[in-house]
Amino acid sequence: MTLEPGLVQRFAAIVGARHALTRAEDMHPYLAEPRGLFAGRAGLVLLPASTAQVSAILALASETRTAIVPQGGNTGLVGGQIPDGSGQQVVVCLRRMNRIREIDPASNTVTAEAGVVLQDLQAAAEAAGRLFPLALASQGSCQIGGNLSSNAGGTEVLAYGNARDLCLGLEVVLPDGRVLDDLRKLRKDNTGYDLRGLFIGAEGTLGIITAAVLRLFPLPAGRVVAWLGCASPQAALELYHRAAEKAGPALTAFELMNDTVLSFSLRHGSEKQPPLAGHHPWHVLMEYRSHESDAHARSALEEMLATFLEAGLLDDAAISQDVRQLRAFWALRENMSESQKHEGASLKHDISVPVARIPALIEATGRAVRRLEPAARIACFGHMGDGNLHYNISQPEGGDGRQFSERRHEFHRAVHDVVATMGGSFSAEHGIGQMKREELARTASPVSLELMSAIKRAFDPLGIMNPGKVLDVSTRR
Amino acid sequence: MTLEPGLVQRFAAIVGARHALTRAEDMHPYLAEPRGLFAGRAGLVLLPASTAQVSAILALASETRTAIVPQGGNTGLVGGQIPDGSGQQVVVCLRRMNRIREIDPASNTVTAEAGVVLQDLQAAAEAAGRLFPLALASQGSCQIGGNLSSNAGGTEVLAYGNARDLCLGLEVVLPDGRVLDDLRKLRKDNTGYDLRGLFIGAEGTLGIITAAVLRLFPLPAGRVVAWLGCASPQAALELYHRAAEKAGPALTAFELMNDTVLSFSLRHGSEKQPPLAGHHPWHVLMEYRSHESDAHARSALEEMLATFLEAGLLDDAAISQDVRQLRAFWALRENMSESQKHEGASLKHDISVPVARIPALIEATGRAVRRLEPAARIACFGHMGDGNLHYNISQPEGGDGRQFSERRHEFHRAVHDVVATMGGSFSAEHGIGQMKREELARTASPVSLELMSAIKRAFDPLGIMNPGKVLDVSTRR
Numbered sequence: 001m002t003l004e005p006g007l008v009q010r011f012a013a014i015v016g017a018r019h020a021l022t023r024a025e026d027m028h029p030y031l032a033e034p035r036g037l038f039a040g041r042a043g044l045v046l047l048p049a050s051t052a053q054v055s056a057i058l059a060l061a062s063e064t065r066t067a068i069v070p071q072g073g074n075t076g077l078v079g080g081q082i083p084d085g086s087g088q089q090v091v092v093c094l095r096r097m098n099r100i101r102e103i104d105p106a107s108n109t110v111t112a113e114a115g116v117v118l119q120d121l122q123a124a125a126e127a128a129g130r131l132f133p134l135a136l137a138s139q140g141s142c143q144i145g146g147n148l149s150s151n152a153g154g155t156e157v158l159a160y161g162n163a164r165d166l167c168l169g170l171e172v173v174l175p176d177g178r179v180l181d182d183l184r185k186l187r188k189d190n191t192g193y194d195l196r197g198l199f200i201g202a203e204g205t206l207g208i209i210t211a212a213v214l215r216l217f218p219l220p221a222g223r224v225v226a227w228l229g230c231a232s233p234q235a236a237l238e239l240y241h242r243a244a245e246k247a248g249p250a251l252t253a254f255e256l257m258n259d260t261v262l263s264f265s266l267r268h269g270s271e272k273q274p275p276l277a278g279h280h281p282w283h284v285l286m287e288y289r290s291h292e293s294d295a296h297a298r299s300a301l302e303e304m305l306a307t308f309l310e311a312g313l314l315d316d317a318a319i320s321q322d323v324r325q326l327r328a329f330w331a332l333r334e335n336m337s338e339s340q341k342h343e344g345a346s347l348k349h350d351i352s353v354p355v356a357r358i359p360a361l362i363e364a365t366g367r368a369v370r371r372l373e374p375a376a377r378i379a380c381f382g383h384m385g386d387g388n389l390h391y392n393i394s395q396p397e398g399g400d401g402r403q404f405s406e407r408r409h410e411f412h413r414a415v416h417d418v419v420a421t422m423g424g425s426f427s428a429e430h431g432i433g434q435m436k437r438e439e440l441a442r443t444a445s446p447v448s449l450e451l452m453s454a455i456k457r458a459f460d461p462l463g464i465m466n467p468g469k470v471l472d473v474s475t476r477r
Numbered sequence: 478m479t480l481e482p483g484l485v486q487r488f489a490a491i492v493g494a495r496h497a498l499t500r501a502e503d504m505h506p507y508l509a510e511p512r513g514l515f516a517g518r519a520g521l522v523l524l525p526a527s528t529a530q531v532s533a534i535l536a537l538a539s540e541t542r543t544a545i546v547p548q549g550g551n552t553g554l555v556g557g558q559i560p561d562g563s564g565q566q567v568v569v570c571l572r573r574m575n576r577i578r579e580i581d582p583a584s585n586t587v588t589a590e591a592g593v594v595l596q597d598l599q600a601a602a603e604a605a606g607r608l609f610p611l612a613l614a615s616q617g618s619c620q621i622g623g624n625l626s627s628n629a630g631g632t633e634v635l636a637y638g639n640a641r642d643l644c645l646g647l648e649v650v651l652p653d654g655r656v657l658d659d660l661r662k663l664r665k666d667n668t669g670y671d672l673r674g675l676f677i678g679a680e681g682t683l684g685i686i687t688a689a690v691l692r693l694f695p696l697p698a699g700r701v702v703a704w705l706g707c708a709s710p711q712a713a714l715e716l717y718h719r720a721a722e723k724a725g726p727a728l729t730a731f732e733l734m735n736d737t738v739l740s741f742s743l744r745h746g747s748e749k750q751p752p753l754a755g756h757h758p759w760h761v762l763m764e765y766r767s768h769e770s771d772a773h774a775r776s777a778l779e780e781m782l783a784t785f786l787e788a789g790l791l792d793d794a795a796i797s798q799d800v801r802q803l804r805a806f807w808a809l810r811e812n813m814s815e816s817q818k819h820e821g822a823s824l825k826h827d828i829s830v831p832v833a834r835i836p837a838l839i840e841a842t843g844r845a846v847r848r849l850e851p852a853a854r855i856a857c858f859g860h861m862g863d864g865n866l867h868y869n870i871s872q873p874e875g876g877d878g879r880q881f882s883e884r885r886h887e888f889h890r891a892v893h894d895v896v897a898t899m900g901g902s903f904s905a906e907h908g909i910g911q912m913k914r915e916e917l918a919r920t921a922s923p924v925s926l927e928l929m930s931a932i933k934r935a936f937d938p939l940g941i942m943n944p945g946k947v948l949d950v951s952t953r954r
Contacts, residue, residue, distance in 0.1 A: 106832070106833035162665065165642065174924070179924065184900055185900060187829070190906055192917060192947060193678065197641075201667055241583070248694075248727075248768030352664065354584035425667075426668065428663070432667070444668065448659060455935060456670075
């Protein structure tokens with residue numbers, strides 16, 4: 001079954017035939033995500049070039065009760081951007097709306113369309129003498145609309161916040177085609193409910209974000225990173241607190257990694273040089289930024305590390321000597337997720353807890369995982385300063401990957417149950433999409449689910465916006 | 478007309494007779510705000526001591542269609558916390574729920590009930606070696622529940638954000654008495670829609686916030702403030718950009734004031750010593766914080782000011798020499814609003830624009846005001862770094878205050894119309910309440926008002942929560 005030809009034609013007329021994809025080979029890149037975990041079918045893929053076109057698409061979708069799946073750079077990890085298998089849904093990819101409408105360094109804002117690639121936005125900000133601090137592994141292909149729709153996090157949340165914190169204004173097309181034009185550049189505006197915060201992180205289930213005003217920051221004068229070896233997550237936590245106290249907001253990253261995942265990165269990634277000579281069970285990558293000078297960043301960090309060494313909190317440390325080495329240290333961290341692929345099947349978790357619970361979390365999940373499979377290899381890394389770990393589990397060396405993958409629900413449940421006992425989250429930054437919808441339904445409070453469903457019904461009474469994602473809401477479709 | 482005695486008794490039974498106020502003299506402090514701008518009547522004032530009691534109150538209110546007006550420290554400036562004149566509404570003041578449930582410095586969080594006075598929360602954080610950075614003129618009496626319900630701003634937004642940015646988790650009693658328990662201590666949690674952000678800033682129209690988890694920060698090692706005299710708002714803007722670039726997040730305040738309002742503060746406030754010897758048309762108060770040391774804060778600020786002086790950007794500057802002087806400088810700024818009272822009638826505006834537009838805003842509003850009344854005295858001060866000014870207008874010296882006050886709508890309209898042309902907000906931090914409801918209805922986009930109303934109807938279908946505030950929504954009451 002597929003979409004009725006007359007309807008396909010009406011949708012195609014909005015964007016022009018060239019930008020309405022119907023052939024399987026043209027649609028293919030939009031129907032599966034790169035890892036192959038989620039794949040679907042679609043009646044049509046539309047590539048609108050303007051807010052007016054998106055508005056016309058959604059008006060027609062409402063009129064005809066057609067389900068719409070919004071998509072950005074197709075880098076989402078929970079299947080939020082992938083249509084179902086019916087062939088009845090229409091994918092609307094925003095990639096042609098990739099214009100930076102305005103950079104206003106004097107107001108520290110940039111106004112960008114949803115399809116702007118994150119890395120292009122970073123570059124445009126830098127060219128204007130400003131920093132746009134959202135930074136993710138997928139920044140070369142993810143788009144700002146998707147970043148906002150999933151409330152993306154990344155490596156600089158510690159100092160600058162997540163996508164929601166970085167957004168001042170939005171333009172959103174509502175399910176019936178109306179346009180909410182709230183592209184304001186205001187740091188403070190208490191005129192009514194926080195609609196902006198609601199669309200951000202809604203994963204395209206309440207409307208389509210078509211443009212945004214984002215915050216810019218002054219560029220730091222100096223950046224230095226340190227790689228630290230330490231004995232335990234407890235030692236790393238103590239380091240984190242001391243670093244936060246001594247550095248304040250100059251501490252812009254504090255990443256924790258275990259030795260297993262570092263060895264994967266060294267083995268399979270582009271960086272082959274271990275940052276430290278000896279063997280250490282745990283590693284920390286921390287970044288210090290100064291607005292005074294590079295020399296100040298370096299001396300402040302060196303002084304801090306000297307006191308940590310003296311206090312016996314760390315076993316060894318290396319400070320980046322130049323930009324090349326700074327990038328090399330970061331590359332080791334950034335290659336971790338990718339490197340894991342070469343070690344066979346892996347099960348991934350994107351979990352968060354109150355930061356003080358990180359050591360207990362690692363201890364308890366470790367026990368739970370080893371109970372299920374003593375030879376499982378735990379690849380634990382993440383944004384410790386945010387209380388957020390990417391707690392991944394690689395199959396036993398030489399074992400059967402398929403068999404291991406088939407047990408994923410057991411592992412997910414074991415890890416998420418530990419997280420729940422610690423007041424944590426089973427999706428710190430990746431969202432719900434289709435992958436975690438049942439987990440949300442299983443673990444969220446009924447009151448919270450009812451409020452979310454009430455919002456969904458109020459905003460999208462026909463249920464045409466990304467149905468089946470985030471919530472399972474019965475609607476009047 | 479008043480509430481039916483049987484109903485009064487049922488409400489009173491929930492909190493106990495002692496905490497259900499019905500006599501006019503007992504209710505009086507809850508029915509009018511200190512400035513006397515808003516006053517109402519009530520059938521009853523309830524002082525619940527627990528979330529369970531608030532829940533029972535709202536369940537009964539829903540059952541009986543009784544309108545509820547939530548109240549904190551009664552310091553709101555837009556009448557959001559004051560009942561109407563019907564005598565049929567019930568005020569629920571949270572002041573007895575003033576327990577700090579937990580301070581967790583290792584997770585950088587504090588869990589506090591809604592009735593905790595802001596200053597007590599600041600003190601408790603400091604006693605635990607942490608900073609809670611929300612700071613307002615009314616901090617000695619305002620309560621954290623009210624701060625959240627109005628998304629309070631204040632003097633430290635520049636570096637730490639407003640109340641919404643500082644909140645990680647909420648406990649909210651919904652209009653039907655159900656309790657949303659979302660008191661999580663997570664910096665990152667992308668599991669569904671941002672309900673928290675929605676209740677924050679809703680001014681008690683969607684439910685009653687009973688407790689919150691708030692973010693704490695490391696205490697800075699040093700704080701220094703500088704008082705700068707400069708020629709114009711344009712010079713101040715240039716100073717702001719240079720200071721932000723050189724200081725980054727160490728710049729924690731950047732306040733702009735004109736000479737008129739400084740003279741009011743010197744004349745009527747506790748601080749009589751002008752910070753600078755000569756006369757300057759515009760003044761800036763900036764604060765620099767260091768996590769290294771007090772000496773570092775001082776030397777960094779001195780170095781910065783030397784370059785500004787050299788570049789001709791400022792006319793004169795004084796740096797606080799000790800804590801006493803730091804407090805004196807801040808007192809001059811903080812007394813401004815209060816001092817204005819002694820200068821007769823005044824009209825107040827809480828406006829924001831993109832920060833680059835501040836000079837143009839001051840120019841255009843000045844022209845508009847002088848056109849209406851050439852002898853009006855403009856008392857302009859505020860959080861320039863946030864693009865937010867408290868743009869107040871005092872009556873002509875020796876003129877008729879009542880006559881001047883009667884023209885308030887003319888002045889409000891003139892100022893707000895200028896703000897609107899610059900993409901600004903007519904309520905940057907004070908909210909809507911009853912005072913600005915019509916202004917919101919007049920200026921907000923229909924789409925935005927419809928979405929807000931849809932949320933209101935979905936959350937409060939009976940319309941019992943703070944009716945007549947923020948929105949004018951027809952409901953099934």
